[in-house]
Amino acid sequence: MNAEQFYPIFLRAGKVTIDSRTVQKNDLFFAFSGEQFNAAVMADKAFESGALAVIVEQKEYENEAKNIFYVPSTLIFLQELAKYHRNNLNIPIIALTGSNGKTTTKELIHAVLSEKFRVQYTFGNLNNHIGVPLTMLSIRPEHEIAVIEMGANHQKEIEMLCSIAEPDFGYITNFGKAHLEGFGGFEGVVKGKSELYDYLKSNGKTILVNENDSIQLQKTADYPNRITFGKENSQYFFKEFSEKNYVGLAFGSRKIQSKLTGSYNFTNLCAAAAFGLHFGIGIDEIKSAIENYIPTNMRSQIMQKDGKTMVLDTYNANPSSMTESLKNFSSFEGTKTIIIGDMLELGEESEKEHGDILKFAKAMNFDEIMTVGKYFKMVNGSEKAFENTENLIGFLKENKIKSKNILLKASRGIALEKIISFI
Template sequence: MNIEQFYALFLKSNKVTIDSRKIGKNDIFFAFSGESFNAAVLAEKAADEGALAVIVEQKDFENEAKNIFYVRSTLEFLQELSVYHRKQLRIPVIGLTGSNGKTTTKELIHAVLSEKFNVQYTFGNLNNHIGVPLTILSIKPEHEMAVIEMGANHQKEIELLSSLAQPNFGYITNFGKAHLEGFGGFEGVIKGKSELYDYLKNHAQTILVNENDPIQAEKTDNYSPKITFGKAHSDYNFESFSENHFVGLKYQNIRALSKLTGEYNFTNLCAAASLGLHFGIDFDTVKSAIENYTPTNMRSQVVKKEGKTLVLDTYNANPSSMSASLHNFITFEGSKTIIIGDMLELGDESEKEHENILNLALNLGFNEIITVGRHFRNINSSETAFESTAQLIEYLEQNKIQSENVLLKGSRGIALEKAIEFI
């Protein structure tokens, strides 16, 4: 199958999907296969129900009369199609990565830029070698900008995703202790995330820089073009403030208070505001976007439940984000219980990093500390150390938390959000 020929068919489609449950009329279905599944068996059904085309990687399922086309690799063809589509686009594409805050920053950037432009952006957490191509292919003629999140847990992944997204603007939220096992330690994290800088520099594209981050500042020193924030001499300078545990930023005496908790979200707000100002959006409009953005994705989300204040941050966790969350939560007024889950993918550093977090929690003096997961259980001998969220729920069904404030923070694999209804 020739990309150029197939592209004409793509332009007539409604959307591209890899999920057989979401195939609609006039969609293109990429039938992926793996060790335990082969979506190509659904090719005929998809075509009969209105799919415009189906891509399979098993010759036996090809039926060009029904627009079921064979390719050597569905993944490679998906990526090649996205690159071909990207080359046709004449809109600014913003790429971002980082150890913490990627998705929140992406959502904030989208909220701000959408005040003036029709912006397409990464839906949910589709930020890998499949999700990035799907996001690119979802960009339609009516879109005026795109924001593409790029995630990685190994070297060379950001290099690949950058080559697919081909961003005109790029931002790395931070360099933290995330995916240490895959990256090979903290220095590996810096090298891996900086692959976005490498792409931008090699293609003379614009870098957004938080000049308060010494690594960002060093990596982009003497580089141009760039947009900067954080220092008095930066392009944009913001002040932070907080009210009722929500973080805000002030620019030229105008205050914008978000619905996000934690000082660590201040730089995420600054990044979104800087891009908004760069693209000609006045700060009153930026303020409106920030104040209207409501997190609903278990990231720095504050909810009230039966007289308690719950801080939900259960989508991801690593030593950097866990430490920041604990330091933020201790500032809450009233009694405080923390429920912290294992931080995954830390490799040889796992035991030490879990010990550090547990010691930090003890030193900060929370009223109650509950841990969930095997790594914490191995170092925590208290009665409130559980192997799993299921065990935690059994405990909560018999023991109601008395604290006024409760923090839930853990890696995605621990699924602490399942315990919310029992608090």
């Protein structure tokens, strides 16, 4: 069984899933196995749930009478099927990666392009070696364009994802101090993320470039197929403004007010608007899309609770995004408390980077600083340095925060959003 032979079955299927609990009639179920589980044991159950076909990597579970097929590796077969499907698609694919802002930018691009096209895009954070193939296989004949988010924490990962998605357009949001442990430092981050540029250049595809980013400029210098924004002589020039803690952009005489906080989101808005203009979407439609986009994913999300303004940014954190969040929050009017949690995957740089962030935060004269996690506890001798979220919750049950504004910022693993109901 290879991808070409299996493809007619795929074309008759509903969705592709790797979760046996979600299998419905006419679905394809890929039975992934790991050290702690063997999903192939669920093959018969998936068939009974109505699966059109099941892919297993244990020969003993094969039963072609039930469309249960054996392959040496379910992961490789999933990726090969996604590649084969991509080669049968005739729509533009936009790929984006970067250290910060990938998901917000992806959602903004989707919102803008949906004003004119039927768009498929990465759902949630399915942006890795499994998620990208699943997203590719969710593209159906009715879709006219797709936006694929690519995440990476080591070299060659973006290169591999590009070989699956074969993007026609690409954008790198920025290069920051994220996943330093896997990439081997900041230079490794730049090299790893730039694998998207390498693919686009070698295949004569189009790169979206923020000309205010010196690394993007350097990496795309003299490359002819570019869409540019950021400077007055760029192809598209936007001006930043902010109102009531929300960031917006102006294009000519038109002002577009988003529901996102932080200047760091300005370039995310610009990228979405630039792609929209490139694909022939009018500024009125772009304005409508951006102004109606409401973040609900714990990224730069502003919430009101009991008369307090909370900035919920707990989906991800690294030194670059943490610095920008603190800068932005310092501009809020009124008293301010920050609750910052550990930034993960920094490797041997962890203690230094957490120390630098704490020093930076103290210099901004916030009314109250609380930290959560073992790395911040290493560098924070305060009584408000908590080992974990549960310890902080215990403190908040007895001590209410008095500040008008509260920032929550941490890596996903800290689960800082659990404290919201105790504020």
